[in-house]
Amino acid sequence: MPVITLPDGSTRTYSQPLSILDVAADIGPGLAKSTLAGELDGELHDACDVIHGDVSLRIITPRDEEGLEIIRHSTAHLLGQAIKQLYPDAQMVIGPVIENGFYYDIHYPPGFNHNDLEQIEQRMRDLAQADIAVIKTMTPRAQVLATFSERGEDYKLKLVEDLPEVESMGLYQHADYVDMCRGPHVPHHRFLGSFKLTAVSGSYWRGDSNNEPLQRIYGTAWRNDKELKAYLLRMEEAEKRDHRKLGQQLDLFHFEESAPGQPFWHDKGWLLYSTLLDYMRNKVREHGYIEVQTPQVLSLDFWKYTGHWDKYRENMFVVDESADTSFALKPMNCPGNVQIFKQGVKSYRDLPVRMAEFGKVFRHEASGARHGLMRVQGFTQDDAHIFCTPEQLEDEVIAMCGLINEVYTELGFTDIKVQLSTRPEQRIGSDADWDRAEQALENVCRHLQLDWSLNPGDGAFYAPKLDFQLHDAIGRVWQCGTIQVDMNLPNRLDILYTGEDGEKHRPHMVHRAIMGSIERFLGVLIEHYAGDFPLWLAPVQVMIMNITDTQQAYAKSVHQQLVKAGIRAELDTRNEKVGYKIREHTLQKVPVLIVVGDREVEQQQVAVRLKQGTDLGSMSTTALLELLQQAARPGQNDLQSFCSNHL
């Protein structure tokens, strides 16, 4: 005799077991109509699942987040049904829900092209319109195996084999189509329909590139067409802030075939780049770092000695491999820094040594991996290596986290996720060292209460790491900052310090980068600000415009004053109307626009307008300079409100 407790605390008692849908129907016909599934004691179940004992029940409808996920998951099955009707030889593999949608991996060697996708989508629409109920059957293992072998679903059979202890599985039948799933799924196709197939791509069985390739079809699915449309619009908007587009529009950089994966920085892009580097350079100096610079091309013998030739060869650009002495471009700065540490004898009194290098590294990438500024083949790291005693290790890591937080905050990032990546299969060093290094990082995560998660097996070949992740315009995650506790390189390269006891000891070494790759960080930054940089970062901070030729000399003198004071100002004395100039420089996202006409010349003033359109009125050049110098401090990210507070 089930007693069912609803979310509002009310209870309903029934004389016999009944399904979730029955309960919904008992509450009201409207609810029954929109019931997708139910949560029983915190666990999701299909609407048809029967309740035997006392439980708390929450009815899941499309309004719930879980409901949306169910719709997405079932849309993946709908895709499966369409595929099997159109391509009976295709074998379905796995079809999970992802952010905003779903995908399905399919074994179909001929592959799918865009036309196929359209046809599949049309078939899905037809099937969604049809009156098709989704029937769930808990099916004994033997029968599941029989069903899938009869249907030629080899991959489903393999998936069943992966569940040796499970006696029966949920099979979901959509008319002629059968899929296996943990569920829950929608009870009827009428919940499906607001979807769009978005992409076709390749993938691999079990995500391993050594396995056979599969076809993957991506789709997005929503509760209704309005949500779908809004999502598609969001994507379009996000694409407008793509750093590659803005890089072109704002004349920051370009790529060309002669140098794949290596940006040509234009003047404005380089201003941005060097502003960021200068900022970082000052920052680390304030935090007790020394800065060094090491060679870019080192002998292969050296890379064999460091272990990179063994573990990292395929990513290294080699110079003249056939010669007696061959060289390779440095893919990492760490060995060079160690060579500097090794000069002379180090005492415990010297530690910690915080050694920074803004070193340019080169990494040969698989052809499909390059991606604008986010994934290049030559990039500068804001790298540093901290050599310290074991006792200093955790404090040093804590200090780094503080520095990273400070920098990200000043640059306007707040949503930062941290991943602790532990030992990979391919690695060097003893398990005891890995244990200690991983433990140290975990301790710091807990101590600082970071927003962190574990990423097992994803560490570098020489060290576990904390990765700091930022998001790009369309939600992709990019690793920027990283902290790597390395107990291997000190051994391998045999670095020592003299302890208080007069004995030789092995220092710990921590690799760390805050922006990671300056190039990537700039890519994220461009998208983060949609090219609308705060004053302190803007490549061109001020544009000075005259109205007619008469004010040319005055405009030039104002420009000179600003440039002398260290403001990145430019002059536009072209024979164009002021409205035209304002439009152009607003589109170029110049933060401060200065107009000088006869009035300003007469009063020895300048008329100031912010890029957002705010008119700050007229002021003397001296007053403008004072304002700008204050407003252009690093971390001052809102010019508009700064000005309204200071005028």
Place this chain on the structure above:
RNA sequence: GCCCACAUAGCUCAGGCGGUAGAGCACUCCCUUGGUAAGGGAGAGGUCACAGGUUCGAUUCCUGUUGUGGGCACCA
């Protein structure tokens, strides 16, 4: 490296069932000297990514290469 697309003027893009191409913006010149998001006129700009093949003829069709885009795998 793997799958699917794409590559036409400086930029954004159109076009051609095979007969060497077009728009808007930008650029140059002329007129205009105009007070806060596009004043007007004229002109110049292209080996249609590269290399083969088919063809009387290829920018267009086929193959390959390179690069780019979306993913997979790999990674900062």
